[in-house]
Amino acid sequence: MQKKYDLAVIGGGPAGMIAAGRAAELGAKVILIEKNPKLGKKLLITGGGRCNITNAEFDVKKLVAKYGPKGKALFGSFSRFGVEDAMAFFTEKNLPLKVEAEKRAFPVSNKAEDVWKVLVEYLKKNKVEILYNSPVSKVNFAGNKITSVQTKTGLISADNFVITTGGKSRPETGSTGEGLEWLKEMGHSIEEAGSALVPVKIKEDWVKNLSGLSFMNAKLSVFQDGKKQESRSGKLLLTHFGLSGPLVLNMSQNIAELFKYGPVQLELDICPEMDLSELDKKTLDSLSRLLNKKIKNSLGEVVPIKMIATVLEMTGIDGEKEVNVLSREERLKILKLIKALPMTVSGFLGVEKAIITSGGVSLKEVDFKTMQSKLYENLYLAGDILNFDRPSGGYNLQICWTTGYIAGQNAGVHKNLG
Ligand SMILES: Cc1cc2nc3c(=O)[nH]c(=O)nc-3n(C[C@H](O)[C@H](O)[C@H](O)COP(=O)(O)OP(=O)(O)OC[C@H]3O[C@@H](n4cnc5c(N)ncnc54)[C@H](O)[C@@H]3O)c2cc1C
Structure with missing residues (x-):
């Protein structure tokens, strides 16, 4: 069965929600397709559940500089829908915000769920149809236009498409990188996430005092906000700065990703073969x-x-x-x-910058005035799927609000013009 919409948005994270809502607000008939039974699973865990919604840096030059050299692409975008616009978007919808150290902005309630509720209400108010439990498995295209997308229940066709399936971090939230695969097949250049394997610095002195000690088979577990994120076993070395060796090097990318968003604790089990x-x-x-x-x-x-x-x-x-x-x-x-020696991650050795590279669609292939793909005329991209380097501090979500809103504005406006 094939349904026809003005716009189909694939991926119901923060970027997809704001894009779908904005397009519908402009009068477009919009469907939002989400693989999970719930929208915005990652949004709900942002900022340790408090959601660092943006960074209250109102000086566009300074803001852009925070994103490193790739940030230049955002200059125009921030003047179209910037930090003040994003903050107004939420406060006008009865979500008061506060600004903490380093200009990090949070909801006064300290609840990511309240940010989520504003977006869900925005979709409802503007009558966006939401398709839950519906992983898109394929994107069909002809020439330089997308024709339809494949879901479990059938093909969905639309005039325009926004892909907001996110990156690859925290796959349990739904961000497993399929969007990047489709776009690669479609000819977009996908830049890989920085995959530097880096030793991990540890705060506790006892680790440094035991420098040189190695374990042929140790188990390392990673925690954030008291929740276990992952465990792996292998060879580990204690050094004068913390941990090295294949085990921790292979885990370093994930640890670094977590570290961007808050303190990370480790537990070392030196006898994993026995309970x-x-x-x-x-x-x-x-x-x-x-x-x-x-x-x-x-x-x-x-x-x-x-x-x-x-x-x-x-x-x-x-x-x-x-x-x-x-x-x-x-x-x-x-x-x-x-079996559970506690340690606190204090940083990484060497190429710290490389590990904040998130990977994604090459920025050169996107028109930042509209968020339209330069390869497909009815495709728009927003959020984590784009290859920005993102420091922690609310800057990630600001990219979602900016690029998502602009994508929705442009992908949804065709109908009104036509
Ligand atoms: C632990 C953690 C804490 C964070 N805290 C902050 C913070 O405080 N401040 C900040 O600015 N940033 C934070 N971030 C980053 C922020 O969460 C992301 O930048 C943001 O969620 C990206 O939004 P998105 O909409 O682009 O993608 P996502 O949030 O990844 O959403 C993508 C959506 O697409 C869906 N999807 C994927 N594939 C398919 C498919 N095939 N079919 C249908 N649907 C699909 C997914 O299920 C998901 O719902 C944090 C990230 C993590 C992991």
Whole structure:
């Protein structure tokens, strides 16, 4: 079954929502196609759930400079729909905003959900049809025009299309990069995300003091806002600045992505091959042969010798005591610690800039006056799908508001003109 719309927007994140709403506000018949059962899953986790909605830098020159050399493309866009316009868009819809350190703007309520609600209401008010649970699997085109997109329930055709499927970070929110694949097939140049593998700096001194210690098989877990983001195992090295070795190098891209948005904690398990009870059994076994020895001289089978003093210090257990007075509780305290040694990421070594490159559609192939593709006359692009370098501080979402609004304005206006 084929339905006809003035505009089909693919991807219901912040860029897609504002684009669809704006086009509909101008009178276009708009459908917003989203793969998830809910819109804006990533928006809901922005700013640790508080949503750093923009950066209140009203000086366009200074604002553009924040995006590095690629920011130049945004000069005109910000004068069409800039930070003040975005802030007015939300405040006029009863979402008061406040500005914190480094000009970061947040909703006064500190709730990303309230930003989400404004956008959902905007879509509803302007009668945007929303297709949930509908991953677009293919984009059909002929010559330099898109003709339709394929969903589970059939083809959807429209006069114009906006692709706002986002980048590739946090794929569990729906941003899995399909949009980039279609656009590549269609002949757009897609620049890869900066894939620098970088060692990770750690705040805690104990790590630096153990510089040179390595683990053939350690497990590293990554946390943000108390939620586990990922765990991997492999070879790890403690250094004078923090962590290196294949395990952390391979995880560094993801850690860096998280670090852009807030503090990142790590937990190091130095005995991943055993669970706590297995490790306890092994420890009991070895300690039973060393009952009259000092604790500090008896943990060598489970903790590298060089690390014993650190572990005892962190647990507050007196290493001068004899093993026979070590309580079960104290023993478990040691074992729990070596299965989850806490660390705080403080930065990255070397090419810090490379890791904030997000990748995406080459900016040269987009007309920033309208957000129209230079390759396809009825295609518009907005949001994270574009290859900007984005520092943290509300600058990402501002790109979404600016490019999304302009895309909606231009992709939706054809009908009125025609
Ligand atoms: C943890 C975290 C915190 C952040 N905090 C901030 C912050 O405080 N301030 C800030 O400015 N930026 C922040 N960002 C960045 C910000 O979230 C992104 O810039 C923004 O979400 C990008 O919006 P988008 O609409 O371009 O894409 P997305 O938000 O990625 O949305 C894309 C949408 O497209 C859908 N989709 C994908 N493929 C398909 C398909 N095939 N068919 C149909 N639908 C599809 C997805 O399900 C998704 O809903 C944060 C990012 C993360 C990961």
